[in-house]
Amino acid sequence: MTPTLILSVFLIYTVLLFFITWLTSRKSTNDSFFLGNKTSPWFVVAYGMIGASLSGVTFMSVPGWVGSTQFSYLVVVLGYLVGYFVIATVLMPLYYRLNLTSIYSYLEQRFGFWSYKTGAFYFLLSRIIGASFRMFLVVNVLQIFVFDAWNVPFWLSVSIFIALVIAYTFKGGIKTIIWTDTLQTTFMLLAVVLSIVFISKELHSTFSEMIGNIFESKNSQIIFTDWHDKRFFIKQFFSGAFIAIVMTGLDQEMMQKNLSCKNIKDAQKNMLTFSLIMVFVNFLFLLLGAILYIYSSQIGLKIPTTTDDLFPIIAFQHLGPIAGLVFLIGLISAAYPSADGALTALTTSFCVDFLNIKKRTDLTEKKQKNIRYLVHIGFAIVLLGVIVAFKQINNQAIISKLFTVAGYTYGPLLGLYAFGLFTKINVRDKFVPLVCLLSPIICFVLNEYSVQLLNGYKFGFELLILNGLITFVGLLILRKAKLNSDNNL
Numbered sequence: 001m002t003p004t005l006i007l008s009v010f011l012i013y014t015v016l017l018f019f020i021t022w023l024t025s026r027k028s029t030n031d032s033f034f035l036g037n038k039t040s041p042w043f044v045v046a047y048g049m050i051g052a053s054l055s056g057v058t059f060m061s062v063p064g065w066v067g068s069t070q071f072s073y074l075v076v077v078l079g080y081l082v083g084y085f086v087i088a089t090v091l092m093p094l095y096y097r098l099n100l101t102s103i104y105s106y107l108e109q110r111f112g113f114w115s116y117k118t119g120a121f122y123f124l125l126s127r128i129i130g131a132s133f134r135m136f137l138v139v140n141v142l143q144i145f146v147f148d149a150w151n152v153p154f155w156l157s158v159s160i161f162i163a164l165v166i167a168y169t170f171k172g173g174i175k176t177i178i179w180t181d182t183l184q185t186t187f188m189l190l191a192v193v194l195s196i197v198f199i200s201k202e203l204h205s206t207f208s209e210m211i212g213n214i215f216e217s218k219n220s221q222i223i224f225t226d227w228h229d230k231r232f233f234i235k236q237f238f239s240g241a242f243i244a245i246v247m248t249g250l251d252q253e254m255m256q257k258n259l260s261c262k263n264i265k266d267a268q269k270n271m272l273t274f275s276l277i278m279v280f281v282n283f284l285f286l287l288l289g290a291i292l293y294i295y296s297s298q299i300g301l302k303i304p305t306t307t308d309d310l311f312p313i314i315a316f317q318h319l320g321p322i323a324g325l326v327f328l329i330g331l332i333s334a335a336y337p338s339a340d341g342a343l344t345a346l347t348t349s350f351c352v353d354f355l356n357i358k359k360r361t362d363l364t365e366k367k368q369k370n371i372r373y374l375v376h377i378g379f380a381i382v383l384l385g386v387i388v389a390f391k392q393i394n395n396q397a398i399i400s401k402l403f404t405v406a407g408y409t410y411g412p413l414l415g416l417y418a419f420g421l422f423t424k425i426n427v428r429d430k431f432v433p434l435v436c437l438l439s440p441i442i443c444f445v446l447n448e449y450s451v452q453l454l455n456g457y458k459f460g461f462e463l464l465i466l467n468g469l470i471t472f473v474g475l476l477i478l479r480k481a482k483l484n485s486d487n488n489l
Contacts, residue, residue: 003149005321006328010142013187013332014164017180021168024176038259040178042266045257046274048181050281051188052254052337053274058285059188059334060137064307066289070221072231076461077282079240084275086241087249088268090421095255096264102352103255110420112429118436119416120353123252124346126409128379131342132386135161138335139387141312155388162380165339169376177340178260184333191330192284195315198323199291203298214290230460239461246410246464250417253345339383346379347372408443411467412436418468419475427478435474443467 062073095103104123108116139161140154147157169176200210214220224231248254261267292310296303299318304310315327351357355375357368416436419425443466447459459466 003146005325006142006146009325009328010146010332013329017183017336018168020180020183021176024179038262040257040260040262042261042270043273044182045178045261046270046277048178048185049254049257049270049274050277051181051185051333052177052257052341053248053278054188054281054285054334054337058282059192059330060141060308060311062282062285063289063292064310066219066286067293067303067307067310069231070219071286071290072222072224072233072236074222074283074286075233075236076240076243077279079237079242080244080278081275082237082241083244084248084271084278086245088271088275091245091249091255091417092258092267092271093264094421095259096267100259101358102349103250103252103259104349104353107416107420111416111427111432114429115416115427115432116353118433119413120349122409122413122436123250123349126413127251127253127342127346128382128386129409131339131346132383132390134342135335135339135383136387136390137308138331140391141331142335145312145316154391155384158384158387161335162339162384165336165343166376166380169340169344177344178257180340181257181337184337187333188330189281189284191326191333192288194326195311195323195330196284196288196291198319198326199295199314202319203295210291210294211287213294214287217290217294219290219293228456228458230458232460235460235462239464242414242465242468243461246414246468250410250413251345252349253341256345256348257341343376343379343383347376350375350379408440408463408467411443411464412439412471414464414468415439415471415475419472425476426480427475428480431478432475435471435478439467439470439474442470 065073091103094106098106098109100106102120104116104120107119135158139158142161143152143154143157147154168180196207196210200207203210205213223233224236226232227234258267258270261270288311292314293303295301295314295318296310301314301318304313312327312331316324351368351372355371357363357371360368363371412435416432419427443463446453446466447463450457450459
């Protein structure tokens with residue numbers, strides 16, 4: 001595939017995306033941007049959330065990850081089911097009952113001003129880092145296979161991509177994203193299925209034969225029983241449950257889509273349907289990863305140092321042009337959800353949580369919209385800067401980085417919400433930011449020296465649970481003398 005062909009496909013896909021944007025963003029308002037006027041069909045939200053949850057990280061990192069973690073990630077995915085059930089039965093009823101636009105406003109009602117701002121700040125930090133990682137992964141592939149051929153600098157490639165995202169989310173926001181995510185999920189899943197078919201044909205194997213080869217290989221191991229191992233199945237399962245809770249249930253980007261449903265029953269149907277589909281889809285990605293490694297072994301391909309590159313190298317350089325085209329469409333479909341939902345959620349959180357745009361009666365609809373536009377552009381510039389900076393330090397699989405970062409930045413959110421929901425204790429609100437700052441620092445030290453301190457134990461994704469627990473204990477220390485018996489939030 002030539003750079004010109006790749007660029008042409010990218011532009012055609014983008015035009016299709018903008019057509020959907022035009023259809024969905026007409027007569028949009030601030031309520032359309034923030035919550036889609038609460039008219040989103042639940043089944044459309046459920047299907048579109050697949051693409052938003054997977055993004056470029058799953059599309060490229062999970063298949064490459066099979067070489068080092070085998071199928072142990074499937075245990076994490078099964079843990080997701082527990083997390084999504086908690087979201088549907090505990091968190092979502094709370095958000096709907098309080099009629100929230102930003103889910104972090106709950107913290108103000110439960111604890112006070114400083115807890116609220118701390119929770120919102122940690123979301124902004126988490127989402128900026130996470131979205132930047134995801135966007136980098138995809139744009140970097142386009143850079144290598146397209147823009148490097150024309151000597152376009154990386155920062156300009158990123159700028160073009162973010163400018164396109166701004167253009168189609170600028171007006172419609174979540175109302176537009178609900179429908180564009182549906183398109184992107186379809187193409188992403190189609191790319192995975194067709195890639196498996198193409199590679200199977202190259203190996204002259206039927207699908208059933210290929211499945212047999214996968215489960216005979218070393219890459220198919222799911223359960224690891226050594227408790228020292230990061231892949232130990234018990235901590236993988238519980239880590240998956242808590243990862244789902246914090247990265248979906250306590251994440252403004254994901255919850256904003258759920259809150260756009262008509263009512264709580266529709267939102268719950270959306271979440272439970274989404275959770276079941278996610279298990280199947282992640283299993284597909286693991287199958288693809290195993291097939292990529294089998295194919296590499298058959299043709300004598302050296303596995304790249306950064307395993308995220310394995311899928312694009314095989315698709316572009318070793319399969320036919322149609323397979324390369326399919327991969328490219330899947331990659332583009334993964335690229336846009338990495339940015340559009342994040343940019344919309346960052347804008348929403350900052351406008352609602354820090355600028356109090358929903359509470360200010362002195363602002364007309366037009367003035368609120370102008371403020372929102374400026375914030376939208378501002379966060380786009382921030383993401384651009386972080387992505388360019390990350391280009392200089394990328395040295396391991398992106399998905400590993402993403403969950404490591406989440407363990408530090410989502411942990412305080414987990415502790416805050418757990419304490420708020422499962423106790424009626426009031427805390428000294430002004431000291432909450434200090435607890436939420438110290439908790440990740442303590443976790444970092446324990447993670448760095450766990451082998452020496454904990455008899456060889458190595459932390460995996462369960463670092464998130466520890467972080468939340470430390471925050472919870474810190475809040476207990478900050479308890480006020482009197483219980484708030486009237487607080488039923």
